[in-house]
Amino acid sequence: MKVIGLQLALPAAILAIAISLAGAASGWGREKAARVRVHPEGKIAYCMDCHGMGGQGYHGYLIMPRLAGQTPEYIENQLRAFAEHTRGRGLFINMARVHGLSPELRSSLAAQFRSFNPRAFGGGPRNAADTGRKIFEEGVPEANIPACAACHGPEGQGEGQNARLAGQLFPYTVNTLKNWGRDRTGDTASIMAPIARSLSQPDIVAVAAYMSNLH
Amino acid sequence: MKLIRWKIAILAIVCSALPSLAGDVGLDADVGARVRNCTWCHGTSAQGYGPGPRLAGQRVRYLENQLARFFAHARDNPLSQQYMWPATQALNPLAAHDLAIYFSLLAPQAANDGMKELVGVGASIYMDGAPENDIVSCAACHGPNGEGIGEIPRLGGLSFAYLKRRLTEWNEGFDLAAGPPMPHIASRLGPYEIDALASYLSFVQGIPNDVMP
Numbered sequence: 001m002k003v004i005g006l007q008l009a010l011p012a013a014i015l016a017i018a019i020s021l022a023g024a025a026s027g028w029g030r031e032k033a034a035r036v037r038v039h040p041e042g043k044i045a046y047c048m049d050c051h052g053m054g055g056q057g058y059h060g061y062l063i064m065p066r067l068a069g070q071t072p073e074y075i076e077n078q079l080r081a082f083a084e085h086t087r088g089r090g091l092f093i094n095m096a097r098v099h100g101l102s103p104e105l106r107s108s109l110a111a112q113f114r115s116f117n118p119r120a121f122g123g124g125p126r127n128a129a130d131t132g133r134k135i136f137e138e139g140v141p142e143a144n145i146p147a148c149a150a151c152h153g154p155e156g157q158g159e160g161q162n163a164r165l166a167g168q169l170f171p172y173t174v175n176t177l178k179n180w181g182r183d184r185t186g187d188t189a190s191i192m193a194p195i196a197r198s199l200s201q202p203d204i205v206a207v208a209a210y211m212s213n214l215h
Numbered sequence: 216m217k218l219i220r221w222k223i224a225i226l227a228i229v230c231s232a233l234p235s236l237a238g239d240v241g242l243d244a245d246v247g248a249r250v251r252n253c254t255w256c257h258g259t260s261a262q263g264y265g266p267g268p269r270l271a272g273q274r275v276r277y278l279e280n281q282l283a284r285f286f287a288h289a290r291d292n293p294l295s296q297q298y299m300w301p302a303t304q305a306l307n308p309l310a311a312h313d314l315a316i317y318f319s320l321l322a323p324q325a326a327n328d329g330m331k332e333l334v335g336v337g338a339s340i341y342m343d344g345a346p347e348n349d350i351v352s353c354a355a356c357h358g359p360n361g362e363g364i365g366e367i368p369r370l371g372g373l374s375f376a377y378l379k380r381r382l383t384e385w386n387e388g389f390d391l392a393a394g395p396p397m398p399h400i401a402s403r404l405g406p407y408e409i410d411a412l413a414s415y416l417s418f419v420q421g422i423p424n425d426v427m428p
Contacts, residue, residue, distance in 0.1 A: 039399045046349040049396040060356030092359040
């Protein structure tokens with residue numbers, strides 16, 4: 001409802017300065033922390049508690065993926081998939097319940113996340129990035145795997161219901177590709193099933209690493 | 216003869232005061248002395264004592280981070296200011312690292328001191344949150360058995376009083392510099408939810424950390 005207010009408050013929240021004190025390589029500073037975060041209001045704050053202050057994702061016990069810059073159609077499809085249990089079964093938390101939102105709220109939140117653009121989460125091994133870029137841009141012809149860029153955009157920015165991949169968390173992408181058939185069983189997921197199955201483990205690691213650093 | 220007996224007796228008493236706890240895992244006497252500085256308040260077996268929470272089985276990076284935050288006066292809960300700020304003022308990061316590893320390898324024991332009638336509600340909030348009140352699932356970050364991961368602390372088996380105090384004090388404006396999103400998450404919890412979560416978690420007996428936690 002108060003979407004306009006949120007759009008004004010959120011940049012302020014994201015720009016809030018945090019002084020990191022723990023584990024600095026040069027020893028510990030004696031500065032008193034002045035980290036006061038202005039948290040956004042409304043339902044989006046609930047999403048950000050898990051998916052990160054700017055929607056960049058978070059690596060807890062579970063890996064919560066990046067939502068920032070994601071295509072609204074993809075987010076809405078996933079929220080519907082959780083509600084219909086075609087995704088997220090078998091986890092120790094009730095994914096349908098924690099993602100339970102009305103269709104209107106789904107659209108509103110998805111539109112808000114589209115406009116955020118925090119730095120890519122990274123996390124993938126950098127030495128695999130070159131191989132990853134080749135797979136991303138050219139696919140793996142001998143295994144009949146098309147280029148990711150063909151559907152997901154030349155910069156991995158996503159297109160319609162094809163997800164944005166740029167800046168996605170490395171372990172999240174790896175897990176998603178490895179477990180595709182087990183975790184995602186809906187119609188919108190079926191086109192990826194043969195691709196995910198055909199990718200070798202080193203290919204998965206390489207392309208996930210490449211995409212984790214794409215901005 | 217009497218004098219020799221006295222000397223032997225004094226020597227025996229002095230030797231018995233050496234840190235046997237540290238000797239169990241082959242630490243040198245210096246670190247052993249530091250361990251005893253902690254266990255005065257955190258319990259001789261590091262399972263917690265009075266207001267001092269259990270350190271046994273806690274995540275290495277969490278312990279290191281808290282020691283750094285006490286040192287920098289970033290974590291400003293009332294008891295932190297009273298006890299942990301002076302306790303860490305001469306502590307260096309290398310010693311903190313050694314202490315963190317030592318405590319993380321001890322097997323944690325559950326406090327089992329929460330309110331049994333709230334365990335069911337607490338379990339439900341812990342696992343799936345309460346989305347209608349914008350309360351997120353704790354388990355998504357802290358794990359299905361409250362074990363934590365990386366720098367996210369182990370909550371399973373901590374004492375009811377400590378968990379309740381920690382969550383309540385965020386709502387009282389303390390430790391707002393804590394790693395997000397905990398202060399905001401705590402702001403969504405009322406006293407009933409806090410009692411329920413603290414009760415449930417106090418009974419959760421997790422598995423000890425691996426060698427490399």
